[in-house]
């Protein structure tokens with residue numbers, strides 16, 4: 040059966056809620072009606088009944104009626120408006136006037152149901168086709184995806200947004216196969232043809248997108264690829280979405296680390312503070328606390344003391360100098376205990392570096408040098424024990440888990456010290472530092488051993504027993520959070536029993552019990568028991584958190600390396616006149632890629648600061664994905680389509696074509712082969728370095744031509760670097776195995792390295808290395824053992840017997 044030719048009339052089934060029947064304007068309708076009428080067979084009998092005026096349901100549903108010529112009594116004249124006698128179905132349909140070139144549907148928007156926005160969105164049949172169209176525009180204006188919408192191939196609407204303009208713009212996407220050139224399979228069997236067979240829409244020359252509704256084309260299409268959507272509120276993020284902050288270190292941790300850095304870096308010219316410029320090898324002294332009363336005696340040292348932060352000229356690190364003022368050290372032997380303390384490494388002890396006497400402050404002073412923990416506070420200042428006695432404020436109780444954590448840490452430190460045959464002697468709220476969340480470190484180790492050496496105030500065992508008492512008092516003071524609370528023990532125990540579990544009291548009672556030779560730290564640890572496990576668990580969980588943070592920073596490091604690489608390559612002064620960096624060279628792509636990543640602009644030419652775009656581009660570059668992007672020059676004259684993979688390869692190859700001097704400048708202090716010796720000599724273990732010295736001449740990493748000599752299963756293997764294949768690791772070297780006599784091998788090595796003009800400057804080093812390798816392969820001579828005589832012979836005989 041022959042299908043009805045396409046007309047301007049669509050009558051869609053009323054059952055479909057989103058269907059929009061489109062009716063031709065009256066003029067057209069009447070014309071077509073007349074035409075249809077004229078074409079009607081004259082013999083067709085006029086049906087006098089009512090049905091003759093009603094539109095056939097087949098026409099409504101299918102667009103035609105196969106019984107039209109077989110006696111169907113309904114009206115098949117689709118051009119005639121059935122409004123004269125509307126069918127029940129037609130009442131529910133929404134009608135849109137078809138726009139003509141002269142009349143724009145002013146009320147079209149208002150008559151269209153909201154569902155009409157669900158009309159299919161325009162999708163070009165092939166992106167590459169679209170891009171080719173765009174890039175080879177006859178006006179010579181290559182189009183940047185980030186350029187204005189007028190050039191993006193989507194909006195060739197007239198300034199007034201008229202539909203005629205739109206029809207033209209889409210004409211080359213027509214599905215009728217009428218476009219020039221070979222029709223794609225898609226065009227030969229357009230999807231709409233199947234719709235046509237359903238009589239929803241007939242295939243024909245009319246733009247199939249027309250019915251999408253004129254109102255959709257009145258506005259400029261949004262550039263979805265240009266504008267990142269605003270993220271939903273933090274509370275509404277779905278599982279795959281992440282807030283921007285989640286890519287970086289949490290604020291609290293960052294703040295803490297930044298504060299520590301600041302503490303470490305802060306400095307004031309020593310002269311302003313009336314301090315010496317240098318004390319021994321330390322400079323940039325900065326007092327860690329301001330003393331209001333000069334000559335204030337420390338309760339602990341029983342001497343005026345001051346703590347300074349200072350930088351060592353030896354290793355550039357920051358340390359704390361504890362100055363005990365006006366102390367004359369008579370016996371040099373006193374310093375011996377410092378050596379023993381230096382060997383103690385424990386996470387809850389501030390390690391001591393050295394101690395010395397000085398007159399740099401104008402008086403005889405003893406200086407103890409300790410590791411610096413930026414931002415550390417003493418337990419005393421942290422819990423305000425000292426201040427509270429003055430202002431009488433109520434004590435705040437330390438949570439029991441925190442108290443157990445403190446007890447565990449101090450017990451652990453004591454165990455280490457006692458095991459080393461020393462006594463802590465500084466378990467005091469003013470000498471215990473808090474260096475992180477609930478992290479304690481016992482400070483001022485060795486100080487009393489040195490200062491009280493002369494007076495000989497007791498044995499190590501006695502001091503260890505004192506440690507137990509000091510520990511017990513500390514727990515009482517922390518638990519009650521009242522200074523000197525250990526002096527009123529019955530009252531303090533009452534308070535402790537009231538606020539904490541009985542286990543704490545048990546530990547304190549043991550610690551404060553009469554000194555006894557059987558009293559030891561192991562017993563204290565057994566009393567702490569399972570609390571230690573809790574502490575270990577907490578610490579490991581915290582380590583996991585920090586590990587996680589570290590791994591995220593690792594990703595940042597990777598991206599930074601990529602950025603650094605691009606930074607090294609782009610806009611180098613020495614490439615200014617290099618033709619391979621011209622506007623057409625392959626290296627130019629890296630420049631364009633940089634612009635694509637960082638210098639995108641919006642329609643108004645304002646910079647787009649889209650972090651997600653930058654991170655995504657760099658990740659794709661790093662992974663070398665095949666996705667293609669169009670890079671456009673700043674003057675819009677050149678457009679290149681490359682994949683991330685190609686861009687990655689260009690960037691790598693260009694990095695390797697950097698000058699050897701530049702590579703050396705980059706790697707000389709930062710490479711994984713470096714072996715630094717304490718005496719200042721730097722060795723390196725990279726291949727291609729004949730002397731293993733970290734110098735430019737011998738560097739196997741930096742030099743384009745380098746020689747490596749190593750032992751082969753037989754003879755020596757000489758490997759030469761191929762300068763031209765530097766960016767292809769598999770092909771970048773050439774190896775020769777020389778298995779000859781020592782002299783002949785030396786000659787061959789010299790020929791390879793020097794006579795060919797490869798690296799004459801390495802001749803001597805190459806010969807020395809080859810000789811050493813050959814020597815190492817020579818069979819070892821058995822040592823002639825002297826026969827034993829005399830006493831030795833007798834001893835040997837006795838041994839054997």
Ligand SMILES: Nc1ncnc2c1ncn2[C@@H]1O[C@H](COP(=O)(O)OP(=O)(O)OP(=O)(O)O)[C@@H](O)[C@H]1O
Nearest residue numbers: 327328337338339346359410411412415416417469
């Ligand atoms: N190793 C260190 N790292 C960082 N800061 C430290 C270190 N040692 C001490 N401090 C800081 O120096 C300041 C002074 O320490 P000091 O031991 O003199 O405390 P103090 O309360 O004044 O005791 P005292 O009453 O005995 O003088 C403290 O605020 C402490 O935070």
